[in-house]
Amino acid sequence: xxxRICIIGLGLMGASLAGALKRWRGASIAGMDADAGAxxxxxxxxxxxxxxxxxxxxxxxxxxxxxxxxxxxIPLLIEKNAGFFRPGSLLTDICGVKSxxxxxxxxxxxxxxxxxxxxxMAGKERAGFxxxxxxxxxxxxxxxxxxxxxxxxxxxxxxxxxSYIGAARVAVCPPDExxxxxxxxxxxxxxxxxxxxxxxxxGMTSAFTAGAFRDCTRVADIDAxxxxxxxxxxxxxxxxxxxRYISNLSAIRGALxxxxxxxxxxxxxxxxxxxxxxxxx
Amino acid sequence: xxxRICIIGLGLMGASLAGALKRWRGASIAGMDADAGAxxxxxxxxxxxxxxxxxxxxxxxxxxxxxxxxxxxIPLLIEKNAGFFRPGSLLTDICGVKSxxxxxxxxxxxxxxxxxxxxxMAGKERAGFxxxxxxxxxxxxxxxxxxxxxxxxxxxxxxxxxSYIGAARVAVCPPDExxxxxxxxxxxxxxxxxxxxxxxxxGMTSAFTAGAFRDCTRVADIDAxxxxxxxxxxxxxxxxxxxRYISNLSAIRGALxxxxxxxxxxxxxxxxxxxxxxxxx
Numbered sequence: 001x002x003x004r005i006c007i008i009g010l011g012l013m014g015a016s017l018a019g020a021l022k023r024w025r026g027a028s029i030a031g032m033d034a035d036a037g038a039x040x041x042x043x044x045x046x047x048x049x050x051x052x053x054x055x056x057x058x059x060x061x062x063x064x065x066x067x068x069x070x071x072x073x074i075p076l077l078i079e080k081n082a083g084f085f086r087p088g089s090l091l092t093d094i095c096g097v098k099s100x101x102x103x104x105x106x107x108x109x110x111x112x113x114x115x116x117x118x119x120x121m122a123g124k125e126r127a128g129f130x131x132x133x134x135x136x137x138x139x140x141x142x143x144x145x146x147x148x149x150x151x152x153x154x155x156x157x158x159x160x161x162x163s164y165i166g167a168a169r170v171a172v173c174p175p176d177e178x179x180x181x182x183x184x185x186x187x188x189x190x191x192x193x194x195x196x197x198x199x200x201x202x203g204m205t206s207a208f209t210a211g212a213f214r215d216c217t218r219v220a221d222i223d224a225x226x227x228x229x230x231x232x233x234x235x236x237x238x239x240x241x242x243x244r245y246i247s248n249l250s251a252i253r254g255a256l257x258x259x260x261x262x263x264x265x266x267x268x269x270x271x272x273x274x275x276x277x278x279x280x281x
Numbered sequence: 282x283x284x285r286i287c288i289i290g291l292g293l294m295g296a297s298l299a300g301a302l303k304r305w306r307g308a309s310i311a312g313m314d315a316d317a318g319a320x321x322x323x324x325x326x327x328x329x330x331x332x333x334x335x336x337x338x339x340x341x342x343x344x345x346x347x348x349x350x351x352x353x354x355i356p357l358l359i360e361k362n363a364g365f366f367r368p369g370s371l372l373t374d375i376c377g378v379k380s381x382x383x384x385x386x387x388x389x390x391x392x393x394x395x396x397x398x399x400x401x402m403a404g405k406e407r408a409g410f411x412x413x414x415x416x417x418x419x420x421x422x423x424x425x426x427x428x429x430x431x432x433x434x435x436x437x438x439x440x441x442x443x444s445y446i447g448a449a450r451v452a453v454c455p456p457d458e459x460x461x462x463x464x465x466x467x468x469x470x471x472x473x474x475x476x477x478x479x480x481x482x483x484g485m486t487s488a489f490t491a492g493a494f495r496d497c498t499r500v501a502d503i504d505a506x507x508x509x510x511x512x513x514x515x516x517x518x519x520x521x522x523x524x525r526y527i528s529n530l531s532a533i534r535g536a537l538x539x540x541x542x543x544x545x546x547x548x549x550x551x552x553x554x555x556x557x558x559x560x561x562x
Binding site: 121122123140141142143169170171173177180181182183184185186188189190191192193194195196197198199200201203204205206207208209210211212213215216217218219220221222224225227228229231232235238239241242243244245246248249250251252253256257259261264265267268269270271272274275276278279281 | 402403404421422423424450451452454458461462463464465466467469470471472473474475476477478479480481482484485486487488489490491492493494496497498499500501502503505506508509510512513516519520522523524525526527529530531532533534537538540542545546548549550551552553555556557559560562
């Protein structure tokens, strides 16, 4: 019997991943989703080989179980289905916040299963199975978050998976380091973009907009439910980044108030230099 | 003798405009720049028909004079060259802030010349002649800012010019309305993006970044000199927008601090709704 993958949750990320993993290690893919439409479409489109409405049936016999659901469901799913994980299986998840989740998971893991978290840095403004696209992982970033007990060969397996789905830049780091960096590179960006749209100028029309408006507000039409959970789960790191951001904006405001062009020029030049440095990292 | 256009300043915007205006109304185009390299390249590339190092020589005989220089140079240029503007000529500029500039200009205009400001909503992160590209105006926004005395036929002429260079969305509005809206659609976006890069997370690498990071920080590598002037000139409107922005970010921070998921969801949902509404305007 060949390699078996189970994907729990066939939303945007899960269904896209199922499509991107097709034929990796010659695996068969079992998909589970509570939504009959998503699971039947996934099966009939050939994105998955088997469709299940119950997690335990999908998990049964799987070498690799990938949780592509809201983080708060995962500990419960592991606990409820502890007896169904195949000995030697690897469990993973694609959630955007790791420390709190893994603190809960560590005590629940079946002894014979290993866990290595992943975070594919890909997505779309629009969620759900109907927006799935295996190409979202092409040329993307990809973070692997092992637990202290994770086996090296399973970390290597996640690296191989990242490469197979087309990720171009891979990092391996502990969950808390992941959360701290993501608070800046992803969470703060989404907050900054959303806040730009909380109250807009009533006189604006598209004649007044150019690339800066388009790009800075692109992710503001956010999946509010998913992002409320993500931001709440990572709130300690985010509060720190948000405080710095507000303080930097206030410094710009101060330079305008004081008509201090030299100070403003200094801040803008420094930001430009940092932006160029970040592109090299 | 055919229609004659004079472009003062062959930087990114002026040289791009010269290229985009080629053959409009069968005009010949005279270009002025203090930099010999820019002016000679523009001539040899056929972007302009005549090259001058002195504004008065370029202005001489022109039906349309377009100032594509820093705003603070324009009143002086008009004053110094008042005797060289052709009777019946139209003057314009492409500056990003209008009210303060036009308050200065109105008293200096030769009686026989008209003035209608324009603001093509196009640009690039990198300034200068070497980055010029007539295509930057394609599908762009374009704002026409008449003075109270501007002649309707000259406003119509600027509309025709906008259409010729490929602008897709045109607005006509008074200078103070322009500055108020631009403080939001352009200035605030650039400030938000720059401030995101003032201090970045030292652990970040490209593996941790995706589209949100790329887009929200795209314009942070800003032309610091040009933007210092732009932001200072529009500081009163900007301070108001910046205060709102900081207040909205603080509300998000408050929801995180208070662990108030319902409040955070409300803010994110509202931002998404606004973003979708703005796309229809």
